[in-house]
Amino acid sequence: MLLAFVSTPDAGPASLILVLAAVLAAAKLGGHLAERLGQPAVLGELLGGVLLGNLDLVGLGWFRALTGNLALAGLAELGVVLLLFEVGLESTIQDMKQVGARALVVAMLGVAMPWILGFGVGVLMLPGHSVYAHLYLGAVLTATSVGITARVLRDLGRSQSAEARIILGAAVIDDVLGLIILAVTASLIQAANVGGEVSAAAILLVLVKAAAFLLGALWLGALVSPRLFSFTARLKGTGLLLATALVFCFGLAAGAGAIGLAPIVGAYAAGLILERVHYREFADRGEHDLEELIRPVSSVLVPVFFVLMGLKVELAGMFDPTHLGLAALLVVAAIIGKQVCGLGVLGTKLDKLSIGIGMIPRGEVGLIFANIGLGLVVHGERIIDQTLFSTIVFMVLVTTVVTPPALKWSLGRSRA
Amino acid sequence: MLLAFVSTPDAGPASLILVLAAVLAAAKLGGHLAERLGQPAVLGELLGGVLLGNLDLVGLGWFRALTGNLALAGLAELGVVLLLFEVGLESTIQDMKQVGARALVVAMLGVAMPWILGFGVGVLMLPGHSVYAHLYLGAVLTATSVGITARVLRDLGRSQSAEARIILGAAVIDDVLGLIILAVTASLIQAANVGGEVSAAAILLVLVKAAAFLLGALWLGALVSPRLFSFTARLKGTGLLLATALVFCFGLAAGAGAIGLAPIVGAYAAGLILERVHYREFADRGEHDLEELIRPVSSVLVPVFFVLMGLKVELAGMFDPTHLGLAALLVVAAIIGKQVCGLGVLGTKLDKLSIGIGMIPRGEVGLIFANIGLGLVVHGERIIDQTLFSTIVFMVLVTTVVTPPALKWSLGRSRA
DSSP states (O other), rough: OSSOOOOOOOOHHHHHHHHHHHHHHHHHHHHHHHHHHHHHHHHHHHHHHHHHGGGGGGTOOOOHHGGGGGGHHHHHHHHHHHHHHHHTTTSOHHHHHOOOOOOOOOOOOHHHHHHHHHHHHHHOTTSOOOOOHHHHHHTTTOOOOOHHHHHHHHHHHTTTTTTHHHHOOOOHHHHHHHHHHHHHHHHHHHHHHHHOOOOHHHHHHHHHHHHHHHHHHHHHHHHHHHHHHHHHTTTTTSSSSHHHHHHHHHHHHHHHTTTSSSSSHHHHHHHHHHHGGGGGHHHHOOOOOHHHHHHHHHHHHHHHHHHHHTTTOOOOGGOOOOHHHHHHHHHHHHHHHHHGGGGGGGTSSHHHHHHHHHOOOOHHHHHHHHHHHTTTTTEEEESSOOOOOOOOOOHHHHHHHHHHHHHHHHHHHOOO | OSSSOOOOOOOOOHHHHHHHHHHHHHHHHHHHHHHHHTOOOHHHHHEEEEHHHGGGGGGGOHHHHHHHHHHHHHHHHHHHHHHHHHHHTTEEEHHHHHHHHHHHHHHHHHHHHHHHHHHHHHHHHHSOOOOOOOOOHHTTTTTTOOHHHHHHHHHOOOOTTTHHHHHHHHHHHHHHHHHHHHHHHHHHHHHHHHTTTOOOOHHHHHHHHHHHHHHHHHHHHHHHHHHHHHHHHTSSSSSSSHHHHHHHHHHHHHHHHHHTTTTTHHHHHHHHHHGGGGGHHHHHHTTOOOOHHHHHHHHHHHHHHHHHHHOOOOSOOOOOOOOHHHHHHHHHHHHHHHGGGGGGGGSSSSSSHHHHHOOOHHHHHHHHHHHHHHHHHHHEEEEEEEHHHHHHHHHHHHHHHHHHHHHHHHHHHOOO
């Protein structure tokens, strides 16, 4: 097996404390080493996780077993939600409107090309699989994981550049498009399995839900947010500004999750909506700035997400020659496929290469897709079998690990 | 059933986000109402949890089901660990030495009397149960939950008074004594079940482990702490001061857990050990103070613990007349039993009543005891059956809920 998730029963809260101590230590030591080598800290956190996870090669399997710890997974999910909220806070809806049309074009190019390439890799390398498996393999390559890129851009102090806004905007749109593609492909496969046809109404429903959520969240959120903070500013107690902001962020993230979108989409929308003027009553009485209050919380939880992603990598099976061809082609398709994104900003002075590179990581979104594929069956054949799943995880890992240094190089080049 | 835990399968990380939003909102609204009524915020957080949990009476069972959510339990455990760490940070080892001898006397009185009274209640009200059940019922009453009292003292701005140090010191010693009693009683019961005898060596082992951990942690921690912070001050990256402090705290908490003590004992010890001078290199370069960095994190996690405790209360069965007599006597034994603690400071000007009241709450420690009792069997008879368990939970709840207003009143009286 190329890579795999290893699940164990949850080890309970007492061990969670030890886990967090180990994860924080690994994150900060890894981040330090990465920065010493001139790389973003997030790369060190990922590789710190890879190192800990693969201690099972020398008989220490405790860290690998953590990938099955539900409480740790919950903390990691909170971490990535907080990260997207923070990134969203750095921009306003106005900023996004300026890049909106371009981001949409970038996103659509970045979804179409990887899907075509992924389908081609399937036809070429998996002739024995059905056309549905090929279609699904393409779909897995479509979505961009905004988490890694957002973190790299922030580590480099570039998260407010026009390129960053296009990448993050396109990644959010990608997420929506990707989920629509996933829903459509999955419907096709389920219909094929029972010999029926895919329902156009079901496809339309997914489309309408996603558009309605995003537009609704931006419109309603902008209406609700000032009133919410104005209300809580009158309550007695401590920590009210941070608590209100988190309730608002978590509420939108859970809303996105409830209609089948990724919670990070809602968290990013919450950050975009929330502006300093909404909580000026807190600021007026001398409380800390919201960014300053969130930073300690996110400095603990965000690294948990990246270390956990690293922990899931099994180096042992990674060089199994039978899978290397498929894995290599899939990685190439994933990387090349997103480079057409630069075409979406042709005719501008924007850094086309950085936009293409910023769209590469598949991260947790790719993992979610692969996981759903494990459960799809046509005429008794699993669409994504264990080997294909491991290959997809390998692709996710490589796209995630190559992005930080590549983006750092590319942004440095454009600045020079 | 008087009260009960309801367990459901874990609802997963996406729902954890919604859960946290609901819990934070309940905590802050409850806290506000309590403060409006002149009570500590923690009482409002507990009762906010009680209210949400009992929405199942009107058909909304979602909140009650949260008591089985592992990720939420993990966050709550982190919250109570952080709370004890913060409380420990406010005192130094020197402060503790000044109250140490008195705290030991207070703790021993506060363990002996509740045990005797609890045994008596068992003989009186449960004549059909074995002597082991009576002994165990006494043992359940011994430990003090320092979490509630620490929080009330902090809400009232009194956590650095001499009374507070004696209460917190005695509660930590209580925890150790209580765990020894638990281990001894459980050994007795297990030996009785197989017809053998309790091993003196096993009792000695528990005693030695606990003493060795506490003394070892205080001695080794004071040696390690300055070196640890001096090392991490030279690393590159952000959030290093907070991460180092949390790794130190979590490390000691996990160490306490590993040898069978409550993790909060280790967290409190970590806070006692850590002093500003250890991390002066961070302070010298203008970073925020550690207390200021921890506060946003704890302001999110600490309320999770108290709301979750409230969620576990089932009001529906609470007025079942068959259990009311036993429940009422147990509550009286729990409260009266700790009032002898004031005798430990006879001859001083210290506020004896406040010390006695501060020792009342059984909180999570009582729950842990009751839970272990559910698994103990002598000759086919369960030591703690479901009804007795519910009664114990009721006692824990009442001792927890009466303490904040009683302590506030008592401290206000002594100040006047």
